[in-house]
Amino acid sequence: MLDVGCGTGTLTLWAKQREPGIDIAGIDGDPAVLRRAATKAEEAGVELDLREALADDLPFEDASFDRAITSLVFHHLPREVKERSAAEIARVLKPGGELHVADWGRGDPLMRLAFLTTRLLDGFERTADNARGRLPAIFEGAGLRDVRETARFRTMSGAMVLLSARR
Numbered sequence: 365m366l367d368v369g370c371g372t373g374t375l376t377l378w379a380k381q382r383e384p385g386i387d388i389a390g391i392d393g394d395p396a397v398l399r400r401a402a403t404k405a406e407e408a409g410v411e412l413d414l415r416e417a418l419a420d421d422l423p424f425e426d427a428s429f430d431r432a433i434t435s436l437v438f439h440h441l442p443r444e445v446k447e448r449s450a451a452e453i454a455r456v457l458k459p460g461g462e463l464h465v466a467d468w469g470r471g472d473p474l475m476r477l478a479f480l481t482t483r484l485l486d487g488f489e490r491t492a493d494n495a496r497g498r499l500p501a502i503f504e505g506a507g508l509r510d511v512r513e514t515a516r517f518r519t520m521s522g523a524m525v526l527l528s529a530r531r
């Protein structure tokens with residue numbers, strides 16, 4: 365499994381602890397958060413393959429993962445980087461491999477209001493695709509299929525959506 369934009373590795377570690385038999389890699393563009401992830405993994409006695417890399421230039425062979433996950437990363441990326449990152453994820457997934465995404469999505473008026481603070485912090489232009497519900501189209505444009513929303517949560521910071529897709 366690959367965690368794209370793994371940050372301090374909270375989800376990466378959780379996945380490995382839940383399914384100890386899997387090999388799991390995490391990439392992030394920020395070396396400081398990766399050091400924190402490595403410390404957390406060491407303290408937990410868990411082996412993770414952590415690498416400094418950008419989501420739109422993944423350091424892995426084609427078709428090398430069964431699953432990819434990415435949580436709260438895509439809303440940080442400009443549109444063209446979102447598109448290139450989705451294409452990179454599609455490239456490294458095996459045929460039939462799954463992508464699971466958690467990120468901000470289109471919400472009702474109250475959720476749009478709640479999302480304003482997040483948009484102010486993370487940038488209105490970068491978060492526009494999320495606010496307009498365009499992430500599924502971006503993954504479809506990258507050649508992924510069966511793109512669907514599997515859950516949606518109302519939060520203090522906006523509508524959180526879970527998406528799944530298949531290579």
Ligand SMILES: C[S@@+](CC[C@H](N)C(=O)[O-])C[C@H]1O[C@@H](n2cnc3c(N)ncnc32)[C@H](O)[C@@H]1O
Pocket residue numbers: 368369370371372373374375391392393394397417418419420434435436437440441445
């Ligand atoms: C809000 S954090 C989420 C971290 C983690 N996925 C989680 O859910 O706890 C966003 C992460 O995305 C990383 N990130 C942002 N743009 C990136 C890019 N282009 N390539 C790789 N990582 C990126 C940041 O360094 C940060 O660690």
